[in-house]
Amino acid sequence: MSRLDKVLTVDEMKACARRRVPKQFFDYADSGSWTESTYRANRADFEKILLRQRIARSLEDRSLATAIAGQDVAMPVALSPTGLTGMQCADGEIKAARAAASAGVPFTLSTMSICSIEDVAANSSRPFWFQLYVMRDRKFIERLIDRAKAAKCPVLVLTMDLQILGQRHKDIRNGLSAPPKFTPRFLFEIARKPQWAFEMLGTKRRSFGNIVGHVDNAGDLASLSAWTANQFDLTLNWKDVAWIKNRFGGPVIVKGVLDPEDAKLALAHGADGIIVSNHGGRQLDGARSSISALPAIVEAVGDKTEVYVDGGVASGQDVLKAIALGAKAAFIGRAFLWGLGAGGEAGVARVLDILRRELDVTMALCGERDIRKVGPHNLDLGGTWPRIGSMRETTPLAAADIRTR
Ligand SMILES: Cc1cc2nc3c(=O)[nH]c(=O)nc-3n(C[C@H](O)[C@H](O)[C@H](O)COP(=O)(O)O)c2cc1C
Numbered sequence: 001m002s003r004l005d006k007v008l009t010v011d012e013m014k015a016c017a018r019r020r021v022p023k024q025f026f027d028y029a030d031s032g033s034w035t036e037s038t039y040r041a042n043r044a045d046f047e048k049i050l051l052r053q054r055i056a057r058s059l060e061d062r063s064l065a066t067a068i069a070g071q072d073v074a075m076p077v078a079l080s081p082t083g084l085t086g087m088q089c090a091d092g093e094i095k096a097a098r099a100a101a102s103a104g105v106p107f108t109l110s111t112m113s114i115c116s117i118e119d120v121a122a123n124s125s126r127p128f129w130f131q132l133y134v135m136r137d138r139k140f141i142e143r144l145i146d147r148a149k150a151a152k153c154p155v156l157v158l159t160m161d162l163q164i165l166g167q168r169h170k171d172i173r174n175g176l177s178a179p180p181k182f183t184p185r186f187l188f189e190i191a192r193k194p195q196w197a198f199e200m201l202g203t204k205r206r207s208f209g210n211i212v213g214h215v216d217n218a219g220d221l222a223s224l225s226a227w228t229a230n231q232f233d234l235t236l237n238w239k240d241v242a243w244i245k246n247r248f249g250g251p252v253i254v255k256g257v258l259d260p261e262d263a264k265l266a267l268a269h270g271a272d273g274i275i276v277s278n279h280g281g282r283q284l285d286g287a288r289s290s291i292s293a294l295p296a297i298v299e300a301v302g303d304k305t306e307v308y309v310d311g312g313v314a315s316g317q318d319v320l321k322a323i324a325l326g327a328k329a330a331f332i333g334r335a336f337l338w339g340l341g342a343g344g345e346a347g348v349a350r351v352l353d354i355l356r357r358e359l360d361v362t363m364a365l366c367g368e369r370d371i372r373k374v375g376p377h378n379l380d381l382g383g384t385w386p387r388i389g390s391m392r393e394t395t396p397l398a399a400a401d402i403r404t405r
Pocket of ligand 1: 028029030042080081082083084110111112131159255277278279280281282310311312313331332333334335
């Protein structure tokens with residue numbers, strides 16, 4: 001049995017990643033903004049949702065296969081875009097893209113990735129999705145969209161919840177940077193994480209691959225940091241969806257929607273899908289959890305477009321709950337980053353395998369054989385139970401909301 005085969009849950013994978021990834025990069029993933037209350041709520045609210053057990057039904061020939069954004073997938077799971085992924089382990093984006101391709105699920109490359117669009121395209125077998133941050137330098141953004149098109153990315157994910165950055169205390173205290181600064185503290189740190197350091201020395205991919213060499217005045221690290229800090233566009237608004245769609249020419253999915261009114265606006269401005277997300281609790285601390293926002297958004301736009309969700313998904317049970325509440329797929333951020341930190345491509349493959357097995361057995365224990373048939377009827381909405389009652393107070397997941405759909 002290999003080291004990774006012994007890992008049975010996403011939380012165990014997290015513990016494994018903590019032992020192997022330098023603190024500043026482990027913390028970068030394991031943090032939310034300010035008090036981290038929204039980061040915690042993303043996980044906690046999943047636990048409040050009860051599944052409905054059914055028995056004595058035929059469970060033969062089960063299928064998790066479905067389609068999202070017009071693409072056939074092996075299960076309703078996709079990898080969320082995450083910046084600096086190539087700092088969780090060397091060449092991280094390429095390794096995650098490969099693991100996702102083998103598992104038959106989409107990988108989304110972040111604008112703020114370490115490996116560039118071209119690099120990931122050249123080193124993975126399946127088309128991946130590209131996530132766009134809109135920056136002030138519109139010529140750069142146009143070129144970035146063109147590069148995603150040239151790399152045959154079938155879907156553009158437009159992130160609209162980060163015009164300004166929520167403060168993450170850990171990153172400030174750790175002096176996070178890519179590539180990392182060689183301070184005595186960092187040298188001490190990597191002496192205890194030799195595998196990470198050894199692999200990192202063996203790659204040239206250590207800075208923001210989509211940016212370095214593609215914009216003027218961002219050649220060296222100092223100017224790149226300054227450029228990035230000043231670049232997120234405060235003027236981004238719904239009207240921008242049109243030119244981005246026009247330039248890309250394929251489906252554009254808006255990410256970062258947490259409010260039904262914004263969901264309707266996204267749709268009215270041409271979004272081809274919506275990711276209900278609070279950026280993994282990294283932006284507006286005090287905002288509600290993504291899963292608690294999902295039902296009202298599905299209610300508002302679910303019959304007109306595909307709605308996906310991310311934030312706190314850490315098990316196959318979570319995926320099933322998201323699907324039962326109307327999501328077409330659940331995206332994972334930290335879950336796959338922990339796999340990457342713990343074991344590179346094999347670690348991500350293991351995380352996806354854990355989720356697939358959990359989802360399959362959970363679906364069966366709910367009495368279902370086909371993931372496409374999972375719905376609100378698979379949730380236990382019995383009104384008298386304390387856990388449901390406490391959830392009603394904090395979320396819009398009232399039984400009545402769900403029953404009406
Ligand atoms: C380390 C890290 C980096 C992230 N970077 C990006 C990014 O570059 N673009 C983006 O749209 N979202 C980014 N996100 C948010 C994720 O896409 C996603 O919304 C979030 O991770 C989902 O929550 P989960 O990590 O609990 O699964 C990042 C999240 C993390 C944890």
